[in-house]
Amino acid sequence: PEKVTVKDLAEKIGKNVSEVMGKLIALGVFATINQEIDFDTAELISTDFGIAIEKEEVKEEIEIGLEQEEDRPEDLKARPPVITVMGHVDHGKTSLLDAIRNTNVTSREAGGITQHIGASEVEVHGNKIVFLDTPGHEAFTSMRARGASITDIAILVVAADDGVMPQTKEAINHAKAANVPIIVAMNKIDKPGINSDRVKQELSDHGILIEEWGGETILVPVSAKTGEGIETLLEMILLAAEMLELKANPKRYATGTVIEAKLDKGRGPVATILIQNGTLKVGDSVVAGSSYGRIRAMINDKGKQIKKAGPSTPVEILGLSDAPEAGDLFHAVKEDKIARQIVEKRKAKDREENLNATAKVTLEDLFKHI
Ligand code: GDP
Numbered sequence: 408p409e410k411v412t413v414k415d416l417a418e419k420i421g422k423n424v425s426e427v428m429g430k431l432i433a434l435g436v437f438a439t440i441n442q443e444i445d446f447d448t449a450e451l452i453s454t455d456f457g458i459a460i461e462k463e464e465v466k467e468e469i470e471i472g473l474e475q476e477e478d479r480p481e482d483l484k485a486r487p488p489v490i491t492v493m494g495h496v497d498h499g500k501t502s503l504l505d506a507i508r509n510t511n512v513t514s515r516e517a518g519g520i521t522q523h524i525g526a527s528e529v530e531v532h533g534n535k536i537v538f539l540d541t542p543g544h545e546a547f548t549s550m551r552a553r554g555a556s557i558t559d560i561a562i563l564v565v566a567a568d569d570g571v572m573p574q575t576k577e578a579i580n581h582a583k584a585a586n587v588p589i590i591v592a593m594n595k596i597d598k599p600g601i602n603s604d605r606v607k608q609e610l611s612d613h614g615i616l617i618e619e620w621g622g623e624t625i626l627v628p629v630s631a632k633t634g635e636g637i638e639t640l641l642e643m644i645l646l647a648a649e650m651l652e653l654k655a656n657p658k659r660y661a662t663g664t665v666i667e668a669k670l671d672k673g674r675g676p677v678a679t680i681l682i683q684n685g686t687l688k689v690g691d692s693v694v695a696g697s698s699y700g701r702i703r704a705m706i707n708d709k710g711k712q713i714k715k716a717g718p719s720t721p722v723e724i725l726g727l728s729d730a731p732e733a734g735d736l737f738h739a740v741k742e743d744k745i746a747r748q749i750v751e752k753r754k755a756k757d758r759e760e761n762l763n764a765t766a767k768v769t770l771e772d773l774f775k776h777i
Pocket residue numbers: 494495496497498499500501502503594595596597598629630631632633
């Protein structure tokens with residue numbers, strides 16, 4: 408906003424580039440057509456033409472605020488995979504997540520109390536894996552409807568004693584539509600009399616061919632009840648993640664997606680976000696959907712206050728003006744003013760769209776009555 412190119416200035420004040428350059432040279436400034444000059448110089452020249460100019464702060468800062476710069480290859484660093492668990496009701500999604508977290512809690516920080524923030528991080532041989540609590544199909548439908556994609560790998564839970572069921576098929580379809588690789592967790596293998604070949608056959612009937620049968624999908628037999636196979640499942644997730652070569656740039660302003668949000672009586676609007684790129688710091692100005700604010704505090708999945716969080720980290724944030732919606736995109740920006748302006752612009756656009764919708768309805772009603 409403080410600078411403008413010679414070309415843009417000429418265009419804005421309706422003069423030829425050569426005329427503008429002439430004035431610049433008279434001032435002792437030798438600028439090329441695409442060179443930027445500062446506002447004061449631009450104002451001097453414009454005044455000379457008898458034209459008053461103003462800084463275009465609002466418009467340009469909004470664009471700067473959400474500008475998606477390309478990450479430089481040297482800034483890209485490996486990031487942990489983000490996993491959702493999908494599958495038919497009662498096949499053991501919740502139990503599996505609990506088993507994974509418990510394995511982890513006991514091995515890493517005995518007695519540690521995990522706080523519910525809608526996602527959690529586990530560590531396997533020094534590598535992090537992030538699990539989203541949102542049931543996979545919800546995560547896929549509501550988030551994808553908003554253009555957000557947050558899952559790197561889908562764990563498809565299939566109960567060995569029940570096989571492929573309607574929601575298993577749905578889960579397969581969602582994952583395929585989103586182009587997200589699937590790892591099958593064949594659960595409840597502790598149960599007597601299970602027929603795993605039947606499950607494998609049903610999976611293959613629905614387009615999931617496991618490695619053992621010449622396909623590409625990894626299947627891990629597990630029991631969320633006894634813990635059998637959980638370690639292997641985690642190792643397979645890491646292996647699959649490695650092949651995806653997941654990377655992000657910790658050096659940029661944070662961007663991500665809102666996983667859940669609520670209005671807390673004591674703490675005000677609280678949102679759990681998954682940071683997908685960049686690093687978020689306490690004090691950062693942020694925008695999420697139609698809410699904005701400055702990060703007052705960040706809390707991780709272990710309930711600890713943290714000062715900064717990098718790519719693939721789920722964090723609860725405090726300091727937003729309202730509770731955003733799950734699936735809203737999240738951006739940190741340079742300053743409060745920009746965050747506020749972006750939200751005002753979004754709200755104005757929403758109002759306009761609502762008005763247009765109303766106008767359309769009344770117009771149609773009108774014609775109906777004729
Ligand atoms: P969800 O609906 O997919 O989240 O399934 P839940 O985790 O709530 O599990 C449904 C039922 O299956 C519960 O009664 C669990 O105790 C049981 N269950 C889950 N995993 C296992 C397992 O590995 N073995 C056995 N025997 N039961 C399990």
